[in-house]
Amino acid sequence: MMSTPMTIFQVAGRAMSAQLVRMNTTASNLANAGNSAGSAEAAYKTMKPVFRTSFDQASGLATVDVERVVTAGEAPTKRYDPANPMADKDGNVFDAAVDESRELVDMMETARGYQNNVEVMQTAKSLIIDTLKLGR
Amino acid sequence: MAGDSLFGVHGAALEVRSQRMGVLASNIANASTPGFKARDVDFQAALQSLEGGADGIAAATRYRVPTQTSMDGNTVELNAEQTAFAENAVQYQTTLSFLNGRIGQITRALKGE
Numbered sequence: 705m706m707s708t709p710m711t712i713f714q715v716a717g718r719a720m721s722a723q724l725v726r727m728n729t730t731a732s733n734l735a736n737a738g739n740s741a742g743s744a745e746a747a748y749k750t751m752k753p754v755f756r757t758s759f760d761q762a763s764g765l766a767t768v769d770v771e772r773v774v775t776a777g778e779a780p781t782k783r784y785d786p787a788n789p790m791a792d793k794d795g796n797v798f799d800a801a802v803d804e805s806r807e808l809v810d811m812m813e814t815a816r817g818y819q820n821n822v823e824v825m826q827t828a829k830s831l832i833i834d835t836l837k838l839g840r
Numbered sequence: 841m842a843g844d845s846l847f848g849v850h851g852a853a854l855e856v857r858s859q860r861m862g863v864l865a866s867n868i869a870n871a872s873t874p875g876f877k878a879r880d881v882d883f884q885a886a887l888q889s890l891e892g893g894a895d896g897i898a899a900a901t902r903y904r905v906p907t908q909t910s911m912d913g914n915t916v917e918l919n920a921e922q923t924a925f926a927e928n929a930v931q932y933q934t935t936l937s938f939l940n941g942r943i944g945q946i947t948r949a950l951k952g953e
Contacts, residue, residue, distance in 0.1 A: 712862045719869030726872075755873040764859065764898050766866040768873050817871055820922070824865045827929050831861070834936055835854075839943040 709763035712828045716821040718758070718767040723818040725770045726753050730811045737802035740783070742790045748800035750777035750807075777801055846946070850938045852890040856883055857932040859897045864925045867904075867916050874912035878904040880924065 729751040736748040756771040778801035786795030845851060860881040870876040879901050886900035906915040 712865050715862065715865045715869050723872075755870075757870055757873050757876050763862065764901060765862045766870060766876070768870050813872065816918075820868050820871065820918070824868055824925065827925070828861060828865065831929060831932050831936075834933065838936065838939055839947075 710760035710765045710767065711763070712765070713825060715765050715767040716825040716828070718769065719821045720818055722753070722755060722768045722770050723814050723821070725773070726755075726814045727811065727818070729753055729773060730807050730814065733802050733807050734804065734811075736800050737804050737807070739800045740785075740788065740790060740797040741780070741800075742792050742797065744780050744782070744798050747780035747798040748802070749775040749780070750800075750802050752776040777803065847939055847942055849887070849891070850935050850942070852887055854932070854935045854939065855890065856881060856886045856897055857928060857935055859886070860928050861925070861932065863901060864921055864928060867921045868918070868925065870914075871916045871918050871921070872914070874914055876914050876916060878906070878916045878921065880904050 733750050739748050741747040751773050752775075753773050754771045755768050757766050758769045759766045780798040780801050782796050783799055784795055785791055785797045788797045791797050860883070863879055863881055867878045867880075870878075881897060882900045882902055886897045889900055890896055904915055904917075904920075906917060907920075908917065909915070
């Protein structure tokens with residue numbers, strides 16, 4: 705995919721994009737927590753990104769890509785609620801099974817990961833600027 | 841390569857520090873990738889292989905042995921990586937100031953001050 709050797713900025717930048725995808729899935733999951741639907745198929749299912757290392761032989765560096773986003777977690781919970789307008793013919797609705805505390809923990813980890821990559825980028829930038837000023 | 845040059849060992853040292861910064865950045869980037877194996881550059885081995893003209897820093901890059909294994913097979917320990925990254929940044933700056941000193945020395949000698 706990449707013809708030129710990978711740089712430290714690409715390593716940190718692509719990792720930040722991957723963490724952002726993860727943050728977006730977490731946001732979707734939390735937003736849809738408590739949603740109900742008329743069938744098990746239509747109910748919202750927890751989404752999770754699959755991270756994959758992308759190794760660059762030329763530079764010996766490795767960054768991370770989101771390979772795909774999968775649905776994970778529990779099956780939707782069936783609840784008897786005949787008064788609900790979305791209830792099926794047996795009077796059941798299906799609640800999205802989103803583990804909210806797990807999502808919150810995931811969100812904190814994502815934020816930490818993103819911050820770490822920002823820190824890496826800042827350090828690399830200032831060291832490169834210092835190197836350019838060599839001899840002045 | 842570096843033994844008889846203007847900058848002595850510091851030119852090669854800067855190259856190793858720079859590569860190590862990239863390898864540690866890769867570890868930090870992959871902190872939550874399942875199955876990722878953290879790596880680090882053996883500074884001494886890398887410097888020797890650069891000076892000896894061997895295949896360089898890639899040969900001196902080793903897998904890190906984790907003190908605590910995780911269930912997903914990832915061997916990145918974020919606190920250790922952050923410490924190593926900060927340490928390496930300081931060492932890079934040290935090498936830069938050695939180089940700056942050398943450049944200043946040569947410049948003064950050339951100007952005859």
